[in-house]
Amino acid sequence: MSDSAEDATERTYDVVVIGAGPVGQNVAERARAAGLSVAVAERELVGGECSYWACIPSKALLRPVIAVADARRVDGARDAVTGPINTAGVFARRNRYVADWDDTGQAAWVRGIGADLLRGEARLDGRRRVVVGTSGGGGTVLMARHAVALCTGSDAVVPDVPGIAEARAWTNRTATDSSSVPGRLAVVGGGGVGVEMATAWQGLGSSVTLLVRRALLPRMEPFVGELVAAGLEDAGVDVRVGVSVDALHRPDPAGPLIVVLDDGTRLEVDEILFATGRSPRTDDIGLETVGLTPGSWLDVDETCAVRDVEGQWLYALGDINHHALLTHQGKYQARIAGDAIGARAAGQPLDTAPWGAHAATADQHAVPQIFFTDPEAAAVGLSAEQATQAGHRVRAVDVDFASVVGANLYADGYRGRARMVVDLDREVLLGVTFVGPGVSELLHSATVAVAGEVPISRLWHAVSCFPTISEVWMYLLKAYRG
Known part of the structure; x- marks a missing residue:
C-alpha cells in the first residue's frame, strides 16, 4: 500500500x-x-476541489461576513459591531479549514x-x-x-476575450485561496460562485462590481435573484445586469485592469473574477x-x-x-x-x-441547493416554471417572511420570501424555495418532503416550533388550504 x-x-x-x-x-x-x-x-x-478551492474555503470566507450582517439586523446587537472585519483572522480561519492545503x-x-x-x-x-x-x-x-x-x-471556464492573458483573471480557485483584498474587484457571472464571491469580497473590504448578462441565480425562482441583488446592493455591491465583457486591458502589469463592456462603458478595477460556468x-x-x-x-x-x-x-x-x-x-x-x-x-x-x-x-426530482449570500437562497426540486414545462398541473403558493413571527425575532425587519410548488393531481410538493437570512437550515425539511413525496395532508400534521423561522411551513400550508 x-x-x-x-x-x-x-x-x-x-x-x-x-x-x-x-x-x-x-x-x-x-x-x-x-x-x-x-x-x-x-x-x-x-x-479535491471542494475541500481546498470551493465549498469549504468559500464558506469559511463567507461565514464571518454573514455573521456580522446578521448582528447588524438586531437592535442592541448592532451597536456591538464596530470597525471592519479582521481580514487576517478570516484568512487564518479559512486556512485552518483547508488544513493549509495539506x-x-x-x-x-x-x-x-x-x-x-x-x-x-x-x-x-x-x-x-x-x-x-x-x-x-x-x-x-x-x-x-x-x-x-x-x-x-x-x-472553471474562462472566456476567450481579448486581453484575457494580460488580465491574469481570477477563477474560483484564486477567489478562495487569495489572502489579500483587492481594492476593486469585478465579478463576472450571476450564478452561485459569482453571487457568493461578490458577497464575500465586498464584506472583506473590496469595492465589488457584479457584471451579469441576464439575471442572478437564473435557475431558481425569479424572486430569488431579485432579493439577492437587492441584498448585494444594500451591502454596497454595484450590480449591473444585462452587460458582458468585450475586452480587457492591463497596460502596466503592476497597474489597474480596464474592463470594456458591451454597452461601451469602461470599468477600472484591480482584479477580475470570472464565474461563468464549468467544463x-x-x-x-x-x-x-x-x-x-x-x-x-x-x-x-x-x-x-x-x-x-x-x-x-x-x-x-x-x-x-x-x-x-x-x-x-x-x-x-x-x-x-x-x-x-x-x-x-x-x-x-x-x-x-x-x-x-x-x-x-x-438527481431527477429532488436536487437541493443553497447559496450562502445575504440573504441566503435555498431551493429543492422544481421551480414553478420548470414544473409547468415538465407537464405538471401545479399551483405555486407564496409567503412573505414578514408575516412569520420567528423570522422577525431572528432579524428586525426580516426580508424574505418562500414558495412551494404543489402537484395538483397528487397533492405532493414538486419544489420548495426559500430566500432570507438563515433559511439554509430550513432546506432539509423541504428536501424530505419533496424526495419522500409526502402528501400535503400529512405535512399539515408536521408542527413547526414557535417562534422559529420554520413556522413559514405553517403559513405555506394555510395559504394552500385557503
Whole structure:
C-alpha cells in the first residue's frame, strides 16, 4: 500500500477510482463496505476541489461576513459591531479549514478504509485498464475486475476575450485561496460562485462590481435573484445586469485592469473574477481508448454507469455526468454507484437493496441547493416554471417572511420570501424555495418532503416550533388550504 507509483508495475483490484475528492472517497468507501478491493488515484490534493478551492474555503470566507450582517439586523446587537472585519483572522480561519492545503489527513482517511492511494496522472487505457503515471516517468497499470469510477470533477471556464492573458483573471480557485483584498474587484457571472464571491469580497473590504448578462441565480425562482441583488446592493455591491465583457486591458502589469463592456462603458478595477460556468475534466483521461469523446460530459444511467460503454463497468460520478454540479449530489451518486457496483459484483439484483433500488432518483426530482449570500437562497426540486414545462398541473403558493413571527425575532425587519410548488393531481410538493437570512437550515425539511413525496395532508400534521423561522411551513400550508 504505497502513496506513489515508481516503477511500471501491474496490479489488479475490484474497483479503480480516478479522483480522490469527496465523490471518489464516497464511492471508494461504499465499494470497500461491500468487501471489494479498491485503488484510488489522485493527481492533486486528496479531498479535491471542494475541500481546498470551493465549498469549504468559500464558506469559511463567507461565514464571518454573514455573521456580522446578521448582528447588524438586531437592535442592541448592532451597536456591538464596530470597525471592519479582521481580514487576517478570516484568512487564518479559512486556512485552518483547508488544513493549509495539506492533504495528509484525507490521504490517511483513504488508507484507513483499506483502499490503496496512488498519486499521479491517471488515464483509461482500454477496457477496465487504468495507467497511473508519475512525474519521474514511471507508472502503474491498474486492472479492474468489476468497475472503474471516473470522479474527476470540473474546471472553471474562462472566456476567450481579448486581453484575457494580460488580465491574469481570477477563477474560483484564486477567489478562495487569495489572502489579500483587492481594492476593486469585478465579478463576472450571476450564478452561485459569482453571487457568493461578490458577497464575500465586498464584506472583506473590496469595492465589488457584479457584471451579469441576464439575471442572478437564473435557475431558481425569479424572486430569488431579485432579493439577492437587492441584498448585494444594500451591502454596497454595484450590480449591473444585462452587460458582458468585450475586452480587457492591463497596460502596466503592476497597474489597474480596464474592463470594456458591451454597452461601451469602461470599468477600472484591480482584479477580475470570472464565474461563468464549468467544463468537465475529461479531456485527458483516456476516454478515446474506450470509444468516448475527450472533453465531453458523460451520459449515465440511473446507477451512474456510462451508457455508451458496454458491460456496465465504467461509471461517471459527480460533475462530469452533468446531472447537478453540486458536491452533495456527487456524494449521493457515489453512494448509489458504490452500492450498485457491490451488488453487481456479488450477482445480486439491484431492485432488492435494503435502502431501495440502486438508482440515483434524487438527481431527477429532488436536487437541493443553497447559496450562502445575504440573504441566503435555498431551493429543492422544481421551480414553478420548470414544473409547468415538465407537464405538471401545479399551483405555486407564496409567503412573505414578514408575516412569520420567528423570522422577525431572528432579524428586525426580516426580508424574505418562500414558495412551494404543489402537484395538483397528487397533492405532493414538486419544489420548495426559500430566500432570507438563515433559511439554509430550513432546506432539509423541504428536501424530505419533496424526495419522500409526502402528501400535503400529512405535512399539515408536521408542527413547526414557535417562534422559529420554520413556522413559514405553517403559513405555506394555510395559504394552500385557503
